[in-house]
Amino acid sequence: MQRRHLLSSVLASALWAGLPLVSSTALAQEAAWPAKGPIKLIIPFAAGGTSDILGRLIAERLQAGLKQTVVVENRAGAGGVLGADAVAKSPADGYTLLLGTIASHAINPAMRAKMPYDAAKDFAPVNLLGTIPNVLLVGTDQPFKNVKDLIAAAKAKPDAIAFASAGMGSSQHMSGELFKLLAGADLAHVPYKGSAPAIQDVIGHQIPSSFETITVALPHIQAGKVRALAVTTAQRSPLLPDVPTMQEAGVKGFEVASWQALYAPAGTPAAVVQRLNAEVEKILATTEVKARLYVLGLSHSANTPAQFAEFNRGELSKWQRVAKEGKVTLE
Template sequence: MHQNRRSLLASAALALSAILATPLAQAQDSWPAKPIKLVIPFAAGGTSDILGRLIGEKLQVALKQTVIVENRAGAGGVLGADAVAKSPADGYTLLLGTIASHAINPAMKPRMPYDALKDFAPVILLGSISNVLLVGTEQPYKNVQDLIAAAKAKPDSIAFASAGQGSSQHMSGELFKLLAGADLAHVPYKGSAPAIQDVIGNQIPSSFETVTVALPHIQAGKVRALAVTSAQRAAALPQVPTMQEAGVPGFDVASWQALYAPAGTPAAIVTRLNGEVEKILAQPEVKAKLDGLGLVHGANSPAQFADFNRQEIAKWTRVAKEGKVTLD
């Protein structure tokens, strides 16, 4: 009798498990059954916005479901990222995250409303863009070593512009100061446009800027490119050496863009999104647009991207500590 009772209890438990699991399984199988929201935590018109809208447009076709793109700018990407972190983990809210929202701010700000690793499910690293060290055409610096020598001779006498406090351009400069031992003064601007215009006008001697923004000005001879910040030369600037080639060992910085979902999003949905986006990024039309933005993409799984994200936070935490940099 006891054996029969145990069998009945076991059968009931299995039946209950099946009943409880059915809605979740059905939800994953039917996903997406309603419009998906893609949050871009920056203003319209920038690289993140252009890339996000391109991905959103192509995902609509791939998933046969509407993708609504929403710009939610503020605090270096933190406001939009926080909204997604606190959204339901059902695959219907996604984030176009960046190095700012998921590496620099988490490493540099003592108070963050979210945990960049624990509160998100990494989907895919979309691509990275190298920065480039620029000087005005009237400046005497012909190469990186010229600039380093001048900065060491007179610490804080040479300024570098950036697109803003906590931007990848700013942090490229901070890492340069650490690795090259060149004490430059940081001057943050409200965006890339005013920063590069002052370099062109020789009102500030140098800046770190994305290849995307700097390229037309370099090609027009309005600024001089001394080195790119990535480990490999930029395809758009093959004649410009890397920082490592220019004599700054260990220098490797790229501004990156990525897709995230809230933590707890079913693995099946994350895996499908990763696969669909990989197919999108391989399309010739999309690849051409990525090349135009200066974005370099390499296939990656959610696990590989998660590992990359951890490494990036560790890198900028070290820079923050050694350079005594905070963003609050």
């Protein structure tokens, strides 16, 4: 009886305030979330990578905060597109979530003529979980001691110097494309099927340079197998405090971060999105999780769904410009 009176009061208040009318059934379902059943977190990449490690870290702790089972499902393919599409087409009830990335929500939508979902309209941004710097690397056999050396050589012999990436449409690839545009350095792109073979060919002196995430690159830098010339983020990484940013190295306006984020389908109730955001912020603020993020090379700044949505719009717009100016497309 008390619950019916409460719902009636909410409806009356909404009518008085001129707000959109919401059914009592919808309000009851929202208030009960997440009591209905398990929550599924789709990770659109294979097990073992940064997205998978981070997603499982979040899922395990969400279970405690929400007092509900959180099931992780890896659905890899097409640079994160397949998994993201599955979430976009799921019911907007808070029971299906996505561990999205710069690939699924900025680069692929910017580069592909046809996408199965609208990255700007088909998702409710929940939280920007973290950003990871990429690093410009060269082999130890190369004469380049800094970014200016590499730019000068590339300008002297256009396309004579190649850079490796983890694949077409990866953040590593697009770091190189942005570098070419802003530095005026014509490097030849050589895409690989993942980070491991790409960096191994730089180590083995098969290719002179690459852009790689700091997570993958750090052990090889520390072992002296490759040389780091610059990080791609606006600030230096605490993991490589002596390595300058690309902007410090002379490439004005250069800023790239590979990022990981949490999304729900568009139309998910705002209260559910806010609850998820709050629970995730609690998780990311713990000492244990902060330590894990540090090891992964991830930096997190507290953010609201609205702040993350604004960030996402800026990223999409940025990579649309880079793809257009660099004439880079994915089919």
